[in-house]
Amino acid sequence: MKNYEYVFTRNKKFERQELNSKSVLALDEVIVEPAYVGICGSDLYHYTTFNGEQLRLGHEWIGVITGKGASVSNLNIGDWVTTSAAIGCGECDYCLNQKVNLCNQAVYLGSDQLGSLRGSLKFKSFNALKLKSHDKSEVLIEVLAVAVEAIRLMKENNNGLPEKALILGCGTVGLLIAHLLKEENINTTIVDIKKSRIERARNIGLNAKPLNQILIDEKEHHSFDILFDATSDRDGNAGGWNYLHLFGQKNFLAIMIGKYTKKVEVTPDLFSRLAARLIFMRGVPLDTLKMTIDKWSGKLNELSGKIISHTYSSEKLDDAFITALDTSLSGKVVIEME
Known part of the structure; x- marks a missing residue:
């Protein structure tokens, strides 16, 4: 399947853009298909204040691994994972100490560079942490x-x-x-x-x-x-x-x-x-994300039922963000990717 991404453009609408899916997978990289994406307050901030050409939103997400490099041993195809909002370089002292949120070379999900509202993501595997469940409620893990x-x-x-x-x-x-x-x-x-x-x-x-x-x-x-x-x-x-x-x-x-x-x-x-x-605060380090997964992954059904108020398909992104902006109407709004 061809890769794609949803981009928020100058005309204040989301547009689906097809991407070239032919890219080389490095030895230490994984490919992940996002399944659920939560709309965060910072997404709404960028959504309402954006004046540029293209914005790629979404950093609260979970998805399934569909490809991995030959040297990736701790993750397997079919595993459900998530990441911090900061995708670290994997080489600096911050990344080596799990502080991807402080990495000076990090790529941030929910920015003009990259978002999780797309068909697949590719990044160094150390950024991905395995979940215990693939239920929609797991989208609360990052927040x-x-x-x-x-x-x-x-x-x-x-x-x-x-x-x-x-x-x-x-x-x-x-x-x-x-x-x-x-x-x-x-x-x-x-x-x-x-x-x-x-x-x-x-x-x-x-x-x-x-x-x-x-x-x-x-x-x-x-x-x-x-x-x-x-x-x-x-x-x-x-x-x-x-x-x-x-x-x-x-x-x-x-x-x-x-x-x-x-x-x-x-x-x-x-x-x-x-x-x-x-x-x-400046983001979430991987050790905190791992601690959260260890304690809460697979146990969020009841809590998510009280926090997640709406779920939209990715084809209805404009409607989803309009709903999320109305905080008197909505709680957490979640996007189900196609």
């Missing part, structure tokens, strides 16, 4: 790994577990962080500005509140020792950044996951008085 990495950073930079955590944003990443913190019996609150997203969080069993509610409740001010910002400045929103100094107690730690590309006004004195610490 769950983002939540796992956020909590890993929290533990690495905090003296013990937090007493009280606040998550800004009831998107998929925020929901999964809250879910994992709840599993560790950490007192956690998650907030959003949209009623439907708050209700979705409550349906998962989370302590979800409207942002306005805790803004007017002075008992909540300066009461959290850990904050996770899972918002962004997409669509003109200010994001959660402006509330960090209001809700964080002295010496609070904030893990910054959301995507901000515009200038943010900061009053350093507000943060210095609180001795605030901010950690900015």
